[in-house]
Amino acid sequence: MSVHDKLENLKNIIKNRNSAAVAFSGGVDSTFLLKVSAEVLGDKVVAITAHSSTYPERELREAKEFAKQNSIRHRVIISEELDVEGFSDNPVNRCYLCKNELYEKIKAVADEEGMEYIFEGSNVDDLGDFRPGMQAVREHGVISPLKEAQLTKEEIRTLSKEMGLNTWDKQAFACLSSRFPYGEKITKERLQMIDRAEQFLLDLGFKQVRVRFHKDIARIEVTQDSFEKIIEPATREKIYTEFKNIGFMYTALDLKGYRTGSMNEGLSQEEKK
Template identity: 55%
Template structure:
């Protein structure tokens, strides 16, 4: 008996999550067998070949020796027919395997069909990928929940904590969980210094009030550390050490046992000299100890209906000045005014890097096209010159964290 074989393969993002679909029918259109499988991360062409090979194997295993194959991939059909050469090394291996299987078949024909005629196989492809993604999602949710429980256990063992609270995604999430676990044995301490913006301070007050914890503002008018002012690569070490010594004094005055900060596991990937200071002062990073990533913290924050779940990251203003260029209050104010102006224009994630008389603006790559608007160019240029910059530039590499560390 001759059977009709329909196969399809697909990859999302090419390469990306891929699946195959196989449908075997008799010559009256009755389905004999159908299957869909997730095959991992592959290209479209590899997925198409693997689907075709799987279909041939299934037909042979079922004892069919007369097969008419229908594929919507013109490339595969033409290569099997010998009209197109197989140039890709990965496809050469799959092409040979397919041809070897065809040699075992008594009567074989392959034809190219329109995608609309291959709907069933296409459906099986997408179903396989979707089910795998759901399975992965559920597995990730389970792992994340396990990390959350570990975080709660870590905090419970501390008995009382002072959270170094910036009002960012991480420290706000940490404060929320600490409040849930330790109730009134939690205080939040926020530094009000010239290296932070007024907006960040105001937001931290609002979040602390919303969570319902005692919130202490630590004013620091000046940092006179030589290494900080001269902006050496380990600037953060000296700054953190001074600030956390002051936080420790406040914690001691409130009979708090542990000082915690919002560092997460992703922070280990970047150059972070400040972490050395935290270790020396016995400051604990519970999010990091629980193995939580930035994305997981955002995910959990969203599930808890926290407004900070999608808040952009904003590091200290000093991080916008190249190493070994002196840090001054005037430079920091220029940066703050520049970034606040960009925020007012609708840019959520950005940086204004201060290179003397030059401002280097970083925004996400997919937003760079907004600057093709000459009215926007004029508006930004004029404002930045009013702020004190002589030249205004746009970084074509786009926004990225730690761009000042690229020279290290």
């Protein structure tokens, strides 16, 4: 099936649901899903963005701007994961705890707005990683239209570019809590450290970055084609100095480079069940 056939399939999937609240983070997938949903369903769509300590301000600003530019009704809700019992202890099922609370809150807003369904933006590539949050998706009856249409991340980027969405080449984003090894305490202060560190790297021109938290060590992940740039003496010194100011005693570069879910690499198959 061609990418454009998949797009038509996606539109039919959306059309068959009369109205929807779209869980909208402002990332590549949810922006594409929201845009297509709005084109198909018109004013029978509302975007819902959850704001919390794990969600950078830049992402919220971009989400608000997109909804405004496209005249899409947009609700911002507070969903503070750190207030969820057990979340800050960072257990292996941390994502489930977060998504379970999130979809409860989104459901309440969807009901207020008279929306029949809730959409979320997972794509078929997400099936290959450990994602306990998908259990909450199933439990709350949330629909994943991009998965139903069998769209991959690369196809979503391609279609986003054709549609003129400036998110087509946006870096992949995951909640800041994913920067911590399981069992490592998550606090607002530590999340702010990660946010500041990643924003600094983005401001230096690095496009796809992760800063993983290992107590007094910051482990930087960038794409391998960025290695030459990051180890330039002047750049290296800037990063080291800024990260020291942020609160990291040591700064390390991960030689494997950027990849999603690197904190899952140490989990056993039993822990992933």
